[in-house]
Amino acid sequence: MSEQKYFYIDNGQQVGPVTVEELVSKITPDTDIWTQGMSNWAHASTVPEVADLLVIGTTTIPPQPTMPTPPQPPVQQYAPTSVQYSDTTQQQKPDNYLVWSILATILCCGVFSLPFGIISIINATRVDTEWNSGKYDEARQASEKAKKFAIITAIVGFVCNVIAFIYQLTTGVLSNL
Amino acid sequence: MNKPVKTTFKIVTAIAAIIIVAVVVVIYRDHNPAGSSMFPKCVFFTMTGYKCPGCGTQRALHYLLNGEFRESFRQNPMFHVGMAYVVAYYVSKSPLVYPKYPKIADALSSAAVCIMWLVGIIAYWILRNV
Numbered sequence: 001m002s003e004q005k006y007f008y009i010d011n012g013q014q015v016g017p018v019t020v021e022e023l024v025s026k027i028t029p030d031t032d033i034w035t036q037g038m039s040n041w042a043h044a045s046t047v048p049e050v051a052d053l054l055v056i057g058t059t060t061i062p063p064q065p066t067m068p069t070p071p072q073p074p075v076q077q078y079a080p081t082s083v084q085y086s087d088t089t090q091q092q093k094p095d096n097y098l099v100w101s102i103l104a105t106i107l108c109c110g111v112f113s114l115p116f117g118i119i120s121i122i123n124a125t126r127v128d129t130e131w132n133s134g135k136y137d138e139a140r141q142a143s144e145k146a147k148k149f150a151i152i153t154a155i156v157g158f159v160c161n162v163i164a165f166i167y168q169l170t171t172g173v174l175s176n177l
Numbered sequence: 178m179n180k181p182v183k184t185t186f187k188i189v190t191a192i193a194a195i196i197i198v199a200v201v202v203v204i205y206r207d208h209n210p211a212g213s214s215m216f217p218k219c220v221f222f223t224m225t226g227y228k229c230p231g232c233g234t235q236r237a238l239h240y241l242l243n244g245e246f247r248e249s250f251r252q253n254p255m256f257h258v259g260m261a262y263v264v265a266y267y268v269s270k271s272p273l274v275y276p277k278y279p280k281i282a283d284a285l286s287s288a289a290v291c292i293m294w295l296v297g298i299i300a301y302w303i304l305r306n307v
Contacts, residue, residue, distance in 0.1 A: 093283075095286075098286055098294065099266050099267075101294075102259050102262065102294060105230065105231070105298060106230060106231045106234060106255055107234060111220060111221040111224065111225070111229070112220075114221075118295065118298075118299075121291055121294055121295045122295065125288045125291035125292055127286075128286065128291065129288045161217050162217075164217060164218070165218075168214065169214075172214045
């Protein structure tokens with residue numbers, strides 16, 4: 001969520017991507033902004049998550065003389081270029097969490113956690129193959145699954161070992177009494 | 178507004194992690210898990226009598242911390258191979274290496290390497306029990 005990037009119109013020019021903090025320091029409530037998920041450009045004051053931050057900003061910073069707003073080109077003109085940007089952000093291959101699957105499998109090994117470790121590694125494999133065949137959404141889903149199952153492997157392995165260890169300690173203590 | 182809280186959380190987590198690692202290192206350096214009932218035993222081995230791919234990791238760590246590399250490797254080579262991979266992966270992802278040689282990290286996380294690990298772990302599991 002915090003990595004949401006924004007674009008805004010400054011003197012008729014599209015500026016961005018910028019973080020929300022950068023955005024609110026540069027714009028007025030009347031500035032046109034756009035971010036992924038919005039169908040079109042809109043005044044900053046109409047976008048709740050930005051408007052909230054702008055209110056805080058205007059109470060602490062003395063109001064600045066409003067610049068005469070230059071004539072804006074048709075708004076639809078910007079949307080396609082921004083959509084293109086949102087595609088290029090997806091050009092980074094998602095993490096496959098193979099390191100964590102391996103660590104969880106070797107360190108937290110147990111008969112109950114190992115199947116989850118194998119599912120995690122299978123999804124790690126899918127991240128690469130789906131990505132290389134251009135299926136970016138599938139690659140990202142596989143990445144999420146690899147992460148989820150690596151965590152499940154670790155938790156199941158850890159819990160099994162803790163229960164077994166407590167059992168081992170108590171039976172050891174009892175037999176020594 | 179969230180940033181100071183996040184930084185504090187990160188520092189606390191880092192300190193906790195360092196303390197836990199230090200305690201684990203001291204315990205495993207000074208005590209041999211073999212023949213001790215104070216270390217967790219493998220659930221799979223206890224139940225079936227067969228070794229799992231992780232069996233021997235605690236002993237391997239003990240010998241490694243005492244500088245007995247050959248004995249450590251003998252206990253569970255998969256532990257060493259796994260650690261070598263983890264270190265290699267993070268070095269290849271580090272800011273020193275990744276911008277210059279991004280292909281190393283790509284190769285290490287490629288589908289071929291994933292399948293190698295999958296097949297390797299299962300094959301090792303079977304072979305060490307034969």
